Amino acid sequence: MYHLSDKFFRLSQLLGGLIATTIIAIIVIVLLIEAWPSVAHYGLFHFFTASGWFPLEAEYNLAPMLTGTLVITLGAMFIAIPLSLASSIFVVFYIHGVYQHLVTRLLELLSGIPSVVFGLWGMIFVVPALLKIKSPGTSLAAGSIVLATMLIPGLVLMCMMAFRQTLEHFYLAGRSLGLTKMQTVIQVLIPSSLPSLSSAMFLQTARAIGETMAVLMVCGNIIQYPTSLFDPVRTLSTNAALEMAYATGDHRSALFTSGLLLLGLVAILLKTSRQRSIPENIACFRSRTRESL
């Protein structure tokens, strides 16, 4: 019962999937080839047990930077998620017509500002402000704040898109059941747009993990386990950005190993988030789409 055009359509979909998987395969292969010399030379455990990260002295410990990445990302999302969720609710449900349109345009503009500019802003405003609290200013807190500032416009936009779509389906139904506006938002719209919201948050978390320039400029880049918010830290991706340009031999190879580690980290995050976030109703809903063919 499949028409030729349907087959062609299906084929093009498969091709798309193939392209995406090929890209990731090539990236992993490039990383593996480049990382192999250092792994073969030092063994995988060296990267967690060495005395520190001193490439000139052949010591490559990635563990503190892994911690730094996790802590900074966590901090940034801790700031960004509540702020963007609250503001996107306000923009979608309490600002109307032209004004809402205007806010959307402004957010789109803000999400296109290069991370360098946020980094510069952080160096000029955030770091000196934190310096007044505790020296040296360039710190975990500064990194998280700047990262959050960078992510919020995109996150708000994505949340707004999610709300706008579910709004059309559920808002009137909610109101007609006698719920107030806020009740509809909290009890109907947020749960029903949860899949889109969580995918937005995941995308931004992923971006936060991989972000280099802005973090590099404000977080101090000292390789250590942070003990307070005002301690400087270094993340895996800033490590690569800082040292890649001047690294040779095993040092360069070790930086690629850190890239692989970053991928591994994301894969683990994915695995854990995947188990919860597949919304059952949508899964069933879509399989019906296929069956109806």
Added chain:
Amino acid sequence: MSRIATFFVFMYGLLIGACQSESALDASPPREKIVISGSSTLAPMISVMAKTFEQDHPNFRIDVQTGGSSRGINDVQLKLADIGMVSRHLEDTDTYRAHTIAQDGVTMIVHKNNPLTSLNKNTIIAIYQKQILDWSGLTTFSGDITVISKAEGRSTLEVFLHYLGLKNSELRPDSIIGDNEQAVKLVVNNPNAIAYVSSSTAESHIKNGSPIKTIQIDGVIPSTENVANGKFPIVRKLNLIASPSPSTAVKQFLEFCSSVQGKRLIEEFHFVPSV
């Protein structure tokens, strides 16, 4: 939707057009093309030199790429680039020869409000090892010293460590940065900070009125003359590397870099032309 579709069809048309105009250009008489890649410190200066060179030699086309010294070496070895820019000392190998075009001092900078004028080697070591924590022991100024150092692999760090006779693991900085500009920006915003940067960067910032100042090291002012005559102790070499048997085009450009005109451009960027 139809407008979007039209737009995309239009864009694909443009793309195909662009690819075809490319093949049309290939048919035109070939021009001498030189690709230069490497150190981000040298890239702005070399791209200005390349433009000047292109003006005198209209059939030349020089593309300057950046991405770090190690990329410069890598690109020359892979023959992706004809000339590599390397901002550190290096030995000749059988794949490339180094041509030192300029020298650059590495100087200590502090905020303008800091009354400090001079430091000697032992004090610098004490500051960078956190044996001196406060400015009050050194000058009439007080406050926790914020020690800024550079990331592993930077040539400024290498020559700095070489001067101090220390290993990188023995330094205890508060903040590690990459580029010279970043150090200047941190010092501008933090009166208690001390950092070491390329003296060309420091000099052009002081000329532009940034609130920073350079410090005498062992009583020597980090001026261009002192770097040139070797009095100033911390100096790095800026090299161009090319294959041992370069093409005539590459040779011409390398000669231009050490010509009078080239040297004038080097001085404009506050580097010290090598003799």
Added chain:
Amino acid sequence: MNPSEKVILGTCIFSITLLALLYGQIVWEITINGLPRLSWNWFTQAPANAGLQGGISSILISTMLIICVSLITATPVALAIAINLSEIPATHSRGISFLRASLDLLASIPSIVYGLFGYAFFVILCKLGFSLLSGGLTLACMILPLLARLFEDRLKEIPIAHFQSARACGMHQWQIYFFVLLPSISRGLIGSIILALSRALSETAALVYTAGYVDRMPSTLSDSGRSLSVHILDLSMNVPGGNQNSYASALTLLLLLLFINSSALWMGNQKSNQERIKV
């Protein structure tokens, strides 16, 4: 309105005010530092003296070309993937869950790794050299997961009735998508493309290694060209005294985005006269 609702509304108002102040300050900073440099010459002259003098005309053109290449290669692929993903639930097919996992991995790769991948693959292996084409393709790989994810979310939100009634009319699958489903979400699709575009515009590290650093006016796609964000990075991090021009470039980037947004809006305008639910 009961007290707890008031608290929630208060939080919303507080956060939007906070954000307005924060971003207002950033944009203000860019504007007052950048505006004095903007003039007719700024848009029409090529940069001179490492970007300290002259304008940014060649950089604007390079940026536009890179963005065009990346968008027109990434959009169809992302759309194909998104249709695939939205139709088949991950629990039903191993291939799809693998595809989804690879997209999520792609989304979180640091841009510097993309740069090195583009350098190794497009520049060296595919022999494209340092060119606008390799830069655009690298960016396409970068925005692909973002676009696919956003498209997928939009597709999933189409009520199933649309699909079924189109099917009942005897339409082929591609007709259903191109004449019924995609037009009904054209606004969302354009919004997604703009988001991806702004991500692409703000990218630096990936482009330094692929599209390159040359600030000459590009004549073909195989020329190397510097994008606006690379120019901003270079002026603020490598060229002493380049601060003001880097702010002016950032302001230009904002203006460029404004221009692109409004033209995209014009293209997606057809939906806006449809009746929308009033909140």
